[in-house]
Amino acid sequence: MQDTLLSFFSFQKGTCHRKENKMATLKVPDTAPSPTQDSEKLKKAFHGLGTDEKAIIWILGHRNASQRKKIRYTYQELYNESLIDRLKSELSGDFKKAVILWTMDPPERDAKMANKALQSKDKGIDHLKVIIEIACTTSPHHLMAVREAYCSMYDCSLEEDIACRVTPPLRQLLVGLVSSYRYDKEVVDEIVAKSEAAKLRDAIERKQLDDDDVVWILCTRNVFQLRATFECYRQIYGNPIDQDIKCCGTGNLESVLQMVIWCIDSPEKYFSKVLRASVVGLGTEEDSLTRAIVTRAEVDLMKIKEEYFNMHKTSLDDAIVGDTSGDYKDFLTTLLGTRL
Template sequence: MATLVAPVQHSHIEDAKALYKACKGWGTDEKAVISILGHRTAAQRQQIRLAYQNLYQEDLVKRLESELSGAFEKAVYRWILEPADRDAVLANVAIKKACPDYHVIIEIACVHSPEELLAVRRAYQLSYKLSLEEDVAAHTTGDLRKLLVALVSVLRYDGPEINARLAKSEADILEDAIKNKAFNHEEVIRILTTRSKAQLMATFNRYRDDCGTSITKIIRNAIKGAGTDEDALTRVIVTRAEKDLKVIKEVYYKRNSVTLEQAVAKDTSGDYNAFLLTLLGKAD
């Protein structure tokens, strides 16, 4: 389901040397950076970073940050980090903004498996000497705080078991809450933030059967008509290229009747464009 095209065999020492060469002297060979890093898995990228450190006593991440710029730099920086560290950075940047990007927090909390979310929370503590829930709680208030803190703190049960009786009773609770427009209803927050994904699917299916309409619509509006949200675009492509970006591409095409590659090609340019298209699986 990944779009990333990476070789099974590669020499991380040769890769480190090639990256050193790409960064040496005036200017940077961005194409070389893309052709290497855009075709390496998370594990391979860590080996390259380690080899680079050993060969040149310098952090590859810092070097690239000083060589690259703009949206391309941001995308490469997020890409090169280990997934949990990357999400910790994304979460921290999102919550520390003057107007926090709450949807980034929701995305991190909901897209991951329980164990992956736990890894992000551990990475966050290592980097920031605070817990993720602590920072989220300190930068939010009211119902939003209730929802977000619970979403990032929960270790959902990950098993396949569902309780049909519970699905019925909680579908009723959701129906009542939606009818009465009580969207801040504590019970709604409780259900959404504590039940397992399997149980929630059962509840949502039950709701759909009872009410005739689906309770959820997954809306990804990273690319809008006017202007591009580069942060969101980078985030989705970088975090999903090794996971399920192929599926996202398919859904995107079905919804929009243009391919995600076409949309990216139209709304971005230069090295940033080339890098995203590489991660989307385009042949060099």
């Protein structure tokens, strides 16, 4: 017990931390307190004269998905109440939304965001971004877990809801993307890349972007094969494929296909654009900002930060600090690895 406490206190001073992978920004202690200790500290943060938001940020903002899951289970066992429900009652605003999304199990979190997107009454396609992100920037195993969580949470499949709520031709593409189980090893066939680049070019020249070949290629090939195909297209036809798709028109299908290609070809560039759009202009687009930080902090946010700097010649950390405030800012910068 004494060794555990010493490790915890040394981490609190910012002297003992690690990143779980080189692309993640999340910092967790080398030896974390037990789920019971964390649950007790969280319970204490909910009592007294006002909620101790700093304690909540400190604990949950320095725990990985596995640790957060154990904390939720232990908190329920100790106090016979849901940690998520308690957070909902204690917190408010964008800070509450961010903490709750972070505390949820990642597949359940993504299933919830996908369902909210499909319930949206918006006539445009911005609400579909989250579905494209889940389908095209996560691992095949995670996407399968999201589909399983969706069925459990909403008594129907993600594919069914897309089919009911999205109209053709986007319906076929999105159902195909979320149904996919891509091979996740780095295997590329250059002959196939050249052949399928030609098929994509043919569809673009005919302005038939809903062609079966387009949907089949984008929804079945592994991401490494698709990146090779996109590069082959650029070399043979002179333009990046997303630019040629843009020249086909300004409809929803063209816009969605561009997003799909960006997410597959370079997730870090895609999310850099999402983050830039969320902090530039009149007001902050908090939902996009929260989604990008929360979903990528354990995946590749370090790469996204590097790409953001390369693209915009300013740091993502500074942009978020300058555009947010209070506990919301403190929580996001904790996930960014800015705050110890």
